[in-house]
Amino acid sequence: MKRILLITLVSLGLVCGWTIAQDRGARGGGGAMAQAPAATGPIADLANAGVKAINDNNAGYFETHLAADVVWFDEDGHAIAGKDRVLGFMKRGLLTGSKKVTMTGLRVGENWAGYQYAIEGGRKGTQTVVYKKVGNDYQISMIHGAVNAAGHM
Numbered sequence: 001m002k003r004i005l006l007i008t009l010v011s012l013g014l015v016c017g018w019t020i021a022q023d024r025g026a027r028g029g030g031g032a033m034a035q036a037p038a039a040t041g042p043i044a045d046l047a048n049a050g051v052k053a054i055n056d057n058n059a060g061y062f063e064t065h066l067a068a069d070v071v072w073f074d075e076d077g078h079a080i081a082g083k084d085r086v087l088g089f090m091k092r093g094l095l096t097g098s099k100k101v102t103m104t105g106l107r108v109g110e111n112w113a114g115y116q117y118a119i120e121g122g123r124k125g126t127q128t129v130v131y132k133k134v135g136n137d138y139q140i141s142m143i144h145g146a147v148n149a150a151g152h153m
Contacts, residue, residue, distance in 0.1 A: 039106040039113075046131060046138055047113035051103050057095045062087055067132060067139040075125070075146035086143070111138075124148045 039047075046065075053061035066087060072080040080089050094101075099120050106115040114128040130142040 039108045041108060042138065043108040043111065043113050043131065044106060047103070047106055047108065047115065047129060050129065050140070051101050051117075054090075054094050054101050057097075059087065059091055059095050062090055062095075062140075065138075065140050067134070067141045070140055070142065072143040072145065074144075 038044075049061065050065070052058075066083045068083050069081070070083055070086050072086045072089060080086050101120075102118050103115045104118075106113060108114075111132065112128060112130045114126065116124070117127050118124045125145060125147040127146075128142075128144040129140055131138040132141040
């Protein structure tokens with residue numbers, strides 16, 4: 001009798017867990033079931049172009065797309081302000097060598113893009129970029145880059 005009760009409780013627990021996972025997946029709450037549609041539109045295009053420019057070591061892209069008052073924040077609160085300083089930081093750290101960046105999980109809003117990144121060699125994190133409309137084009141006004149750390153994965 002105890003064995004039948006134990007099997008029934010374990011089975012019930014498995015069914016409930018499966019049902020909750022299915023519901024979370026259907027509502028976009030995570031898990032393997034949740035597949036967000038691919039981000040599209042001008043902001044998605046800008047995010048993809050930025051990663052391509054990094055992979056191509058194309059500083060010219062950022063010379064034309066960084067706003068004069070751009071600010072880059074990192075995961076522990078450092079801020080680099082101004083186009084020349086941000087561009088210099090990028091040239092020293094991202095626009096050198098043959099490191100390749102891959103982007104996953106791109107999400108966009110009206111003027112922002114967020115995604116997870118991986119740089120060859122093992123560095124991973126998240127990036128958020130805020131754009132502002134200038135005439136018919138967009139400029140990067142804020143970047144927040146955070147390296148994955150314990151509790152942030």
